[in-house]
Amino acid sequence: MNIRKLIAGNWKMNGTVAVLSEIETIAAGTPDSVDVAICPPFTLIAPASGRGVPIGAQDCHSASTGAHTGCVSVAMLKEAGATLCIVGHSERRADNFETDSDVRAKAEAAQAGGLIAIVCVGETLKQRDAGEAISVVQGQLAGSLPENRDGLVVAYEPVWAIGTGRTPTTGDVADMHAAIRAVVGPAVRILYGGSVKPSNAAELLAVPNVDGALVGGASLTAADFLPIVAAAAGVARNDATG
Ligand SMILES: O=C(CO)COP(=O)(O)O
Secondary structure: OOOOOEEEEEOOOOOOHHHOHHHHHHHHHOOOOOEEEEEOOHHHHHHHOOOOOOEEEOOOOOOOOOOOOOOOOHHHHHHHOOOEEEEOOHHHHHHOOOOHHHHHHHHHHHHHOOOEEEEEEOOOHHHHHOOOHHHHHHHHHHHHOOOOOOOOEEEEOOHHHOOOOOOOOHHHHHHHHHHHHHHHOOOOEEEEEOOOOOOOHHHHHOOOOOOEEEEOHHHOOHHHHHHHHHHHHHHHHHHHHO
C-alpha cells in the first residue's frame, strides 16, 4: 500500500511568535506529494494557524472540561486551529507519568473531537540492550492505541535516539516498523522519530513501513526541515516509479 509520507515537526518547549514566519517558508517549500505538520507549544497554536501548514498540539487532556489546572481540552485545541495532536510522547510519559491507558484516553478524546492522533511509542536504551525493544513497543501499542484506526498515526521514537544524534540502524528500524505494521494494519501511517536530520532523512525514509518522520530539533527552522521534506518527496517519487 502506498501511503503519503507525513513529516511532522514537534517544537517541544521551543519557539516564539518571532519564529512563526518559518511556517510560511515551510509551506512555500513543501511539494504537493508530501504532507507536513508543525506542533508548536500551546500558546503558538492560534498564531501558527492559517499559515499554510496544518498545526498540531503536543498533548491534550482526555476530559472535555473541568477542574484540571494547566491542561487543555481537544475542543480548545480545535478552536485555536489545531487539526492534529501528539499523545504519549516519551517526554510526557517520563516527565508527567503518563501511562498507556492515559495515552489511549487522550488519543480517543482527540479522535472524538476531530483531531488526527499521533500516538508515540518507543523503548529505552536499557530495554533495547536487554533485547526487549519489540516486546516493549508491542505492549505500548496494546495499551495505548485507540480502537478506531481511521486517520491514526503511530510514531516510533526510541527514547535513546531523541535529541542524542544517535539513530537505530536501518535494519532495526525496518524490524520495528514491520512489527508495528503487523499490529496496526496497512492504512495507519507509521512515523520514525529520534535525531532525524537532513543528513539521515533519505536513508530512514526509504526503510520499508516508514511513512514519514516526527522531527524535533530539526523542525525549528525551515532550513533544516525542508531538506527532510524534500527527502520524503524523493522517496515518494521512487515508490511511484519503482
Ligand atoms: O522527540 C522527537 C520528536 O517528537 C525527536 O526529537 P529530535 O528530532 O530532536 O531527536
